[in-house]
Amino acid sequence: MKPLGPIPAVFESIDGELAIGGRKAGEIVAEAGDTPLFVYSRDRLSRRVETLRAAMPPRLRLHYAIKANPFAPLLGFMAGLVDGFDVASGGELARLQEAGVAADRVSFAGPGKRDRELEQAIAAGCTINLESEGEARRALDIAARLGVAPKLAIRVNPSFELRGSGMKMGGGAKPFGIDEDRVAALGRELIAEGAQWCGLHIFTGSQALDAEAIIETQANVLQLAARLAADIGADLPKLNMGGGFGIPYFHGDTPLDIEAIGAALEQRLADLPPGLAQTELCIELGRYLVGEAGVYLARIVDRKVSHGQVFLVTDGGLHHQLAASGNFGTVVRRNYPLAIATRFDAAPEEEASVVGCLCTPLDRLADAAHLPRAEVGDLVAVFCAGAYGATASPAQFLGQGPAREVMV
Template identity: 45%
Template sequence: MQPTPVTTTNTTRAELAALALRAGRTPFYVYDTAVVDRQLAAVRAALPPTVQLHYALKANPLPALVAHLAAHVDGFDIASGGELAVVLATLAAGARAAVPRFGVGFDVGFAGPGKSLADLAAGVAAGVLFQCESVRELQAIAAAGTAAGRRPRVALRINPALELRGVGQRMGGGAKPFGIDAETAPEVLRLLATLPVEFVGFHFYAGSQMLQASTVVAMLEQCYACALVLAAQAPAPVRVLNLGGGFGVPYFAGETALELAPIAAALERLVVRAATDLPGATLVLELGRYLVAEAGRYVLRVVDRKRSRGQVFLIGDGGMHHHLAASGNLGQVLRRNFPVTLVPAAPTPPVGASLLAIPPTEIVTICGPLCTPLDVLAESVLLPVAQEGDFIVVGMSGAYGATASPRGFLSHPGPVELLTP
């Protein structure tokens, strides 16, 4: 049998060595824009052309990546003044031509509970669409608008009464700190009608990391039905109906990719219905991880290889302080391994050196440099026997990586982040 892994490893080694040179050190994240483009193309091909696609910056707010996405999406979803600053800098740098102002063709939705007064003022100045999360916030948005001599655009974020199975993280249904319960929304709409704000529509975000198309379809249909009931009580026609998204990606062994075709069909039906139910309304989806997760790799090096009572531990120069999700501490109930590969730093024997070229393997646990048992990047994985200096590559790392990790913990340096064409 041809020892194909050796060839693959050599290619990857050269690529990683070049990237490490570019980064100047390990650990680093590298994001492949070609993979982002592939995901964008898949979603665009599936979505009805009138459905707008927004990128949720929380998944990965790296300015260079946001600039790349700006040219391909219809808007952004932000959740803080910091994310707004990234968007404004990106657009000011000309990442997207012809953005006359938000709300015309390209929009920026500002969601998230507990927006500060400073963030509200910044949002008013920028002309964002506020996805309003509470009565207090509605009043504060109106006050910020009055102070600035502007009429802020507002959509109510609704927490619908739905119960879905197969949602990785639930942000809607039941008691939640997000949005306004659908039952109390009519009252809030009456208040809104008395305030100096412009009602634009409704926003839903019921949950993320859904891997079953049927779950996404049920979510979309139930949120749409909820919006329809509320639209009848709104002070103005609905012009924007943001149905969220929650498209999941397969992180772990045994998981399969989300099927887009049934979601596309459901959206087609909703677009047709909306033309009659909500004339003039635009449907919006806001996706984060689906667009960027697969594009990212987190690359670290083996600092130490040690044995403890029969088990082999590889200690890397990176860990949970850079990649909390891979350590299993970002909301996972059961810890599972992200895809991990080991790439020798030294060249492996040339192909043709026969079967001897197949490297010996062993079962290892990969840990980071933090003094906590939580700092595990992969547990009991079968890998080629590692040497100090070898690369460890954690795949599926483009979303909720660097900025979703406790980077200050133990005061190690942060990771470098690179974008490849």
């Protein structure tokens, strides 16, 4: 038997069936037309942002990194909740523009920006977080051709990392950002060339559950930013402090202590060096904002036994849930939180593996889990499906195609 990850608090049931946004899972599927289906709860999104804001210093702005989930109705909803957005491509910028988000609320980070993406971002008036001196040169040239002063910030590759983060984006040789010892020279050059100087972006890692590690990193970020502002010789208009706030996916994971992070940050902000006194500060979060608001529903199409082991075969799988299957940057596969949605209140009584419909042994949604007895037609729910699900999975693999997505 292998443990399942913790189901995010609190999912209710109606008549023994999982309810999302006050509605039974089966009803939502019937209305959406079919499974597999991603369901995102507006109520959970709002409550998450509300709780986070209450814990963080009021001066801190919240940005949503849409790579976690760029579903258009979700973007439209988030536009009313957060202060800004971060995109990683021209395609993501276009999605935000289609959702009616003004480009002056958007910053664009990511290596390998093509000229046409730089032009799209500069023309729209979005802030570009520069990843290299070469990219800076191209952005300045494109802006000169367009006859505008581009909004430019520098993404710093700091010498420190976010301890314990699932994915490290700083410290040592990295394709992200500009090594900290070269930032001041570039900053001075951007200002001298007449760009709209937008400050720094220091993103060190993602999926950290240790509040102390985030507190330590935020202190390092503020210290580094103050030093760089002094070296550049200009106050920082903006500082994107990165993010890294994680969510519990696996057995034994515990929720991040955001109150501790907020309190520590409040103290630091009370005592900022002069170069940062007027700086607009933000954090940039993806999964923390949207991950737990999403549930992936798939239907059991077959129940079979092989060598004494029960397999519940669903119509979903890794083509929508690469991360839950353990194939998105995981070394050892562990079970995500999962339940039989149509028997949400039933006691577990058998060991079963929940698999997808792809003919690869990699397609596993739960391995040797303790579950209520489920039959063909039952719905399976994978939790923490609001981030890095639909668009971070190979939906076209084996001709399957994308899952449906709805907001409730």
